[in-house]
Amino acid sequence: MHELSLALEVLGLVTSEAAKNRVKVIHEIQIEIGKISGVESDVFQAALEISARNSILDNARIIIINSPGKGRCMSCSEEFDMEDLLALCPNCQHQPSEITGGRELKVLSMMAE
Amino acid sequence: MCETCGCGQPDNFTIRMPGEELTDDHNRDHDHEHHHEHEHDDDHKHGDRHKHHHEHEEDHPHGHSYEQSSPTPRMIDISKDILSENNLTAERNRGFFEGRSIICLNLVSAPGSGKTTILEKTINERAKEREIFVIEGDQQSMNDAERIKKTGVPVVQINTGAGCHLDARMVNSAIKRLELSRNSVLFIENVGNLVCPALFDLGETKRVVVMSVTEGEDKPEKYPYMFASSHLCIINKTDLLPYVDFNVEKAMEYARRTNPDLEIILMSAKTGEGMQLWYEWIDKNQ
Ligand SMILES: Nc1nc2c(ncn2[C@@H]2O[C@H](COP(=O)(O)OP(=O)(O)O)[C@@H](O)[C@H]2O)c(=O)[nH]1
Ligand SMILES: [Mg+2]
Ligand SMILES: [Zn+2]
Numbered sequence: 356m357h358e359l360s361l362a363l364e365v366l367g368l369v370t371s372e373a374a375k376n377r378v379k380v381i382h383e384i385q386i387e388i389g390k391i392s393g394v395e396s397d398v399f400q401a402a403l404e405i406s407a408r409n410s411i412l413d414n415a416r417i418i419i420i421n422s423p424g425k426g427r428c429m430s431c432s433e434e435f436d437m438e439d440l441l442a443l444c445p446n447c448q449h450q451p452s453e454i455t456g457g458r459e460l461k462v463l464s465m466m467a468e
Numbered sequence: 469m470c471e472t473c474g475c476g477q478p479d480n481f482t483i484r485m486p487g488e489e490l491t492d493d494h495n496r497d498h499d500h501e502h503h504h505e506h507e508h509d510d511d512h513k514h515g516d517r518h519k520h521h522h523e524h525e526e527d528h529p530h531g532h533s534y535e536q537s538s539p540t541p542r543m544i545d546i547s548k549d550i551l552s553e554n555n556l557t558a559e560r561n562r563g564f565f566e567g568r569s570i571i572c573l574n575l576v577s578a579p580g581s582g583k584t585t586i587l588e589k590t591i592n593e594r595a596k597e598r599e600i601f602v603i604e605g606d607q608q609s610m611n612d613a614e615r616i617k618k619t620g621v622p623v624v625q626i627n628t629g630a631g632c633h634l635d636a637r638m639v640n641s642a643i644k645r646l647e648l649s650r651n652s653v654l655f656i657e658n659v660g661n662l663v664c665p666a667l668f669d670l671g672e673t674k675r676v677v678v679m680s681v682t683e684g685e686d687k688p689e690k691y692p693y694m695f696a697s698s699h700l701c702i703i704n705k706t707d708l709l710p711y712v713d714f715n716v717e718k719a720m721e722y723a724r725r726t727n728p729d730l731e732i733i734l735m736s737a738k739t740g741e742g743m744q745l746w747y748e749w750i751d752k753n754q
Contacts, residue, residue: 357664393693440692460550
């Protein structure tokens, strides 16, 4: 359940950002969880909702954006969609030389006052 | 999580040497190092065991960030990696190791693949040539630390409680209990789990994933993140190959599919096969 650890990391990060920006109420928080980041988005959201109780995030709307998995083919250099980490280039069946998207784990922004 | 400051950090891990009693004072190592910018919150009372680092490296212009709070909701840009705090601590650990020419190896595997056995054998055969230190990670038990202690090298146990992986903070606390010497090797045996440790950089020099021939050869395909983030894969218990249905070629192919750069060593910690290659691989990281 690394999703719980990550939820606690988010809570820590948001708490310090709130202090830094002198806000008392957070209405909404936007988080990016890449589709091939190794984090289950639903599990993470549930973990964050539980962790948020009695914290500054208690009543905040949690918005999770799932960025798609993308890789660049090591053979033809085309970018292709990756459903999972093992996905191959649909043109030449080669592995990606690099993963260009979908591994993001990021707190993007918050709506707060 | 951290009750005092509500910072959301798990504080329920403990660190101790074998034979050491768990006293609240000593081992509840709650000196996780915050990189929060706490300058403004004066009413935030902390016990003095908290070490706050008031490093304001994040002084970049946020535009609206430092304005007085206004009564209307506003959008505040954060754009920070969720793991940024862990990664920052991991880099500090890494710098500590590099500065002392310490090779730090993070061993991960499913439970029972042979991590502790490999360490015992490595220590018995190599500790005379090169100083070895061990950090053991486990949810509850001290068993592995007790096993390592018998070999005579310094060891600390991190018990993660409910946590299913080590993180950089835990390792940072643990290395304060070990008097690591220059040019030594520090082995970290992670919690037996092929999922959760994958995301957490500890500051290790290299990550080593261990699988054994009694497991399915499709392990890399089932746990791609662990294999993708590792530098070396040890396929252990090769002495059992005659008795199990395990296709080595296939396992290697699966492993390299998740990670084309993965080095692979076939090993039997029981008979000693592959140990020499392993020692050479370790020394290569200097
Ligand atoms: N046959 C055989 N058994 C091994 C080998 N390495 C470890 N084992 C056994 O596998 C079991 C689990 O080993 P252990 O080192 O505790 O695994 P860990 O959970 O990864 O630390 C023990 O009973 C070991 O004796 C090996 O190379 N060959
Ligand atoms: Mg073990
Ligand atoms: Zn291609």
